[in-house]
Amino acid sequence: xxxxxxxxxxxxxxAGGTLxxxxxxxxxxxxxxxxxxxxxxxxxxxxxxxxxxxxxxKACLFIVLFLSVWHAAHRLRVVAHDFGIRKDTLVANAVYxxxxxxxxxxxxxxxxxx
Amino acid sequence: xxxxPYIRPMSTTxxxxxxxxxxxxxxxxxxxxxxxxxxxxxxxxxxxLAASPERWNAFLASQQSTAxxxxxxxxxxxxxxxxxxxxxxxxxxxMPVQVGEKKLPDSYIIIGHYVAWAVVSIFIFWLVGVI
Numbered sequence: 708x709x710x711x712x713x714x715x716x717x718x719x720x721x722a723g724g725t726l727x728x729x730x731x732x733x734x735x736x737x738x739x740x741x742x743x744x745x746x747x748x749x750x751x752x753x754x755x756x757x758x759x760x761x762x763x764x765k766a767c768l769f770i771v772l773f774l775s776v777w778h779a780a781h782r783l784r785v786v787a788h789d790f791g792i793r794k795d796t797l798v799a800n801a802v803y804x805x806x807x808x809x810x811x812x813x814x815x816x817x818x819x820x821x
Numbered sequence: 822x823x824x825x826p827y828i829r830p831m832s833t834t835x836x837x838x839x840x841x842x843x844x845x846x847x848x849x850x851x852x853x854x855x856x857x858x859x860x861x862x863x864x865x866x867x868x869x870l871a872a873s874p875e876r877w878n879a880f881l882a883s884q885q886s887t888a889x890x891x892x893x894x895x896x897x898x899x900x901x902x903x904x905x906x907x908x909x910x911x912x913x914x915x916m917p918v919q920v921g922e923k924k925l926p927d928s929y930i931i932i933g934h935y936v937a938w939a940v941v942s943i944f945i946f947w948l949v950g951v952i
Contacts, residue, residue, distance in 0.1 A: 721915075727856050728908035729938055732901055733945040734859060739893035740951060744885050749949030752874040758948075759870055768867070775860045782853035789847060791834035809860055816867035 716781060723778020730771060759820045772813040780806035845903075852904040855896055909934040 740747060748754060758764040780802040787798040837843035869880035912934050913927035946952045 723856075724908060728905045729941045730945065731856065731859065732897060732905055732938075733942040734863070735855075735893055735897045735900060736942075737945070737949060737951070738859070738862070738884065739890065739897060741881060741884050742886065742889040742893055746881055747949045747951045749951075750881070752870075752877045754950070755877075756870060756874075759867070768863075772860055772863060775856050779853040779856035779860065782850055783857065786847075786850050786853060789837065789850065791832075793833070805857070809864055812864050813867060816864065816871045819871040820867070 719774065719777045720781045723774040723781075726771060726774045727778055731775075756820065759817065765817045765820075769813055769817055773810050776806040776809035776813075849903045849907055852900055855900055855904075859896075905938070909938070 737747070737750070741750065749758070759768060783802045784795070784799050787802075788795065792798060837847045866877075866880055869876040909931055913930040916930070918925040918930060943952070
């Protein structure tokens with residue numbers, strides 16, 4: 708049981724690390740483009756709304772957000788330990804709760820976009 | 822009466838400052854804050870998108886400032902040099918590929934990652950109409 712649970716956490720961590728390494732530079736670059744005031748065509752309401760309405764779009768957005776928050780949560784737990792916070796159970800509950808909230812909110816908002 | 826075991830004195834909060842490799846390790850792990858930050862920024866964006874066109878435009882407008890340009894610019898460089906590039910560099914160690922009797926050279930796997938990264942990035946930019 709313990710090993711099985713570990714495999715799930717490790718799998719999410721590895722998949723999340725690979726995914727974030729691949730897509731986050733482009734996503735941060737998009738936020739940079741938005742910040743300069745040049746909102747790309749594809750991010751105008753009509754277009755991004757229709758993308759997020761499609762099942763493929765929903766699946767892409769959900770997988771990116773879900774894996775990212777779980778990956779980050781797992782690493783933040785270790786970061787807390789590295790900075791001398793030794794209350795691991797408390798930290799683990801906090802970071803995984805954060806990831807769970809992110810996952811639920813992402814799923815909820817994606818399902819309400821139709 | 823047994824003697825006290827020797828415990829090497831070491832700070833639990835600043836241990837990584839002693840060694841360059843440890844500093845790089847801590848800087849790399851801190852990129853997870855950026856992952857969390859941008860994930861929730863996107864979730865806030867989804868909330869606005871789900872609400873109405875006005876809320877979405879307000880969200881986009883709220884992201885436009887000189888401070889955000891500087892922040893995203895620095896975040897992008899930091900993320901590239903402490904997450905993306907190290908992850909690609911480690912890939913042959915984490916996922917060695919065996920072809921027949923031999924292992925594929927590390928450089929093939931690393932270059933493969935860079936090529937895939939370029940394709941994914943171009944696809945995302947194409948999807949939103951930047952290029």
